[in-house]
Amino acid sequence: MDGLSETEPLLRPAQVQRKATDDIPVEGYLSVQDDTTRNAFDNVPDAKKQIGLASAVMLIFNRVIGTGAFAAPSVILRSSGSVGMTFVMWIIGTLVACAGTAVFVEFGTGLPKSGGEKTYMEFIYRRPRFLATCFYAIYGLLIGWLAVNSVVFGEYTLNALAIQPTTVNVRVAGFLCSTFCLIVHGAFLDYGLKLQDALGFFKLFVLLIIAVAGLFSLVGVPGFAVRGEYDIPHNFTWSSFWEGSGISLNAFITGMYNVIWAYSGYSNANYALSEVQDPVRTIRRAAPLALILVAVAFLSVNVAYFAVVSKQDILEGGTMAAALFFRNIFGPATERILSAVIALSVLGNLMSILFSQGRVVQELGREGVLPFSSFFASNKPFGAPLAGLFTQWLVSMIIMIAAPPGDAYLFVVNFSLYPVTMFNLLISGGLLLLYTPAFKSYEWCPPFRAWKSVVVFFFVSHVVLAILPMIPPTAGSETYEHLPYWSHVVIAVAVGLLGIIYWFVCFYWLPKKRGYRIVQETVLQDDGVPRNVLRKIPNRSDDEGRA
Numbered sequence: 001m002d003g004l005s006e007t008e009p010l011l012r013p014a015q016v017q018r019k020a021t022d023d024i025p026v027e028g029y030l031s032v033q034d035d036t037t038r039n040a041f042d043n044v045p046d047a048k049k050q051i052g053l054a055s056a057v058m059l060i061f062n063r064v065i066g067t068g069a070f071a072a073p074s075v076i077l078r079s080s081g082s083v084g085m086t087f088v089m090w091i092i093g094t095l096v097a098c099a100g101t102a103v104f105v106e107f108g109t110g111l112p113k114s115g116g117e118k119t120y121m122e123f124i125y126r127r128p129r130f131l132a133t134c135f136y137a138i139y140g141l142l143i144g145w146l147a148v149n150s151v152v153f154g155e156y157t158l159n160a161l162a163i164q165p166t167t168v169n170v171r172v173a174g175f176l177c178s179t180f181c182l183i184v185h186g187a188f189l190d191y192g193l194k195l196q197d198a199l200g201f202f203k204l205f206v207l208l209i210i211a212v213a214g215l216f217s218l219v220g221v222p223g224f225a226v227r228g229e230y231d232i233p234h235n236f237t238w239s240s241f242w243e244g245s246g247i248s249l250n251a252f253i254t255g256m257y258n259v260i261w262a263y264s265g266y267s268n269a270n271y272a273l274s275e276v277q278d279p280v281r282t283i284r285r286a287a288p289l290a291l292i293l294v295a296v297a298f299l300s301v302n303v304a305y306f307a308v309v310s311k312q313d314i315l316e317g318g319t320m321a322a323a324l325f326f327r328n329i330f331g332p333a334t335e336r337i338l339s340a341v342i343a344l345s346v347l348g349n350l351m352s353i354l355f356s357q358g359r360v361v362q363e364l365g366r367e368g369v370l371p372f373s374s375f376f377a378s379n380k381p382f383g384a385p386l387a388g389l390f391t392q393w394l395v396s397m398i399i400m401i402a403a404p405p406g407d408a409y410l411f412v413v414n415f416s417l418y419p420v421t422m423f424n425l426l427i428s429g430g431l432l433l434l435y436t437p438a439f440k441s442y443e444w445c446p447p448f449r450a451w452k453s454v455v456v457f458f459f460v461s462h463v464v465l466a467i468l469p470m471i472p473p474t475a476g477s478e479t480y481e482h483l484p485y486w487s488h489v490v491i492a493v494a495v496g497l498l499g500i501i502y503w504f505v506c507f508y509w510l511p512k513k514r515g516y517r518i519v520q521e522t523v524l525q526d527d528g529v530p531r532n533v534l535r536k537i538p539n540r541s542d543d544e545g546r547a
Contacts, residue, residue, distance in 0.1 A: 055197055056286035058352075061290045062349055063265030064268075065348075065349070067345065067346060069301050070322035070342055072298075077314055077321075078315060083241050084241045085252075097295070103428055108283040112274075117423040118364065118367075121133075121136060121423070124426075125430065130507045131503045134500065134507070138496065140360050140361055143416050144392070145357050146400070147403065151400060153343055153347060154174035157340075158170060160340035171400060175397060178350060182354065184351070186358075189384045202344060211303070215303070217308050230327070233306065240311070244311075253464070308324075309321060362388035365377030366530070368533050369507075373531070379529060407481055421462050425459065425466055472485065511536070
């Protein structure tokens with residue numbers, strides 16, 4: 001863009017202060033000259049920026065690739081009805097993910113600061129003050145992002161060890177795994193990043209092996225043929241490729257829903273941008289590169305699965321496509337090896353989730369709107385956001401232990417996903433608002449701009465995702481066995497309302513009732529990282545009625 005370097009952020013923060021003053025700006029977005037040893041946007045010291053290009057790519061790749069590449073193809077085929085429609089769904093899902101990546105890259109280059117959707121909603125929805133933060137905060141604190149995949153890790157680890165999984169031992173294994181992630185990321189930041197990167201590259205290597213083995217089987221390379229005791233697939237002949245494509249609209253939408261959520265996580269690096277080296281330049285490269293790796297991985301392993309496993313086996317096998325793939329080429333004895341591989345994949349996923357979501361909690365603390373904000377904002381005692389990591393770990397473990405298998409477990413899964421739809425809806429709709437004359441004063445002109453049509457496409461796709469769970473399911477495809485199909489939507493919205501009530505009481509009703517206004521100033525912590533603090537200033541006579 002004219003006049004802007006690709007490494008120059010759009011906005012800079014108000015000058016960091018050590019002492020409180022009364023003339024505190026209402027908005028924290030002022031152009032200032034910052035110390036060159038600090039992040040150009042939020043004054044985080046350069047010494048704390050430890051995420052390079054490779055780590056940023058793996059932060060996204062690990063977040064997206066959990067079990068989806070191994071299990072999702074079987075689920076998608078059951079919804080699509082045919083191999084051909086399966087690939088159509090994956091391609092459409094890839095386009096949605098590309099659009100989402102473009103949206104988050106635009107925000108990341110314009111606002112290169114940790115926090116993700118929190119930071120972007122605060123910038124867009126500035127009035128009423130603190131409302132966007134309070135709305136987001138309740139989700140950031142109460143959604144246990146580790147709960148579901150901790151259980152998945154436990155199941156596959158026990159399978160790999162030939163131990164019969166039970167409700168108790170699965171959760172014990174999940175607890176130990178999440179605690180390991182907490183210790184590594186909370187006390188050994190450098191080693192945690194290296195291990196996280198290594199797991200990402202390992203995962204990429206395994207998917208490459210699957211893709212190459214499937215291709216070799218398809219073209220008839222000796223040693224990669226389907227074993228004689230299993231059905232020889234013919235999924236890529238034209239007639240069989242589209243066989244079974246006459247599916248209902250409900251089934252198609254359900255399949256698309258699963259594909260889009262398989263790509264969830266392309267925004268993961270945005271949550272930790274304050275710790276990324278040269279964040280504007282890095283996010284412009286890391287996010288597209290990570291998505292290319294993810295898309296190629298998803299599409300190529302699907303080709304491999306359908307090259308080796310018959311459609312009927314996938315539909316009726318009662319197990320994931322990856323297990324059938326390894327069985328058909330390498331024999332059934334490889335099941336435990338596959339379980340170990342998937343467990344390591346999930347470990348990388350859990351580490352990337354905890355790393356990013358711990359920073360989200362820290363950013364909420366740095367904003368100053370929560371009780372005990374200094375605790376949440378702290379980097380003590382090991383130079384990492386241990387308090388934020390611990391908060392996310394604690395909530396996740398409570399949810400994991402409290403939610404039994406069945407409806408409760410499925411509810412936790414769906415409940416954790418629906419707020420993401422709401423946030424994506426709000427930020428993509430907000431981005432469209434920033435393009436309008438009404439928001440010209442916001443001076444939104446970041447180094448990278450997504451095409452407006454791409455933003456519209458992403459917005460519309462999430463309108464559909466927001467409405468879909470409220471449509472009654474067809475017979476035989478019920479979301480829950482006993483709970484109403486809309487229960488997770490209602491609870492997810494209700495949680496957001498709690499955040500709005502918190503804002504109303506603390507930032508509107510009490511200040512008005514007790515005659516004070518709330519001002520925000522920025523102070524430095526002992527580690528050199530700034531955070532906001534809120535002060536109650538008694539109203540003067542000419543300020544009556546203002547809060």
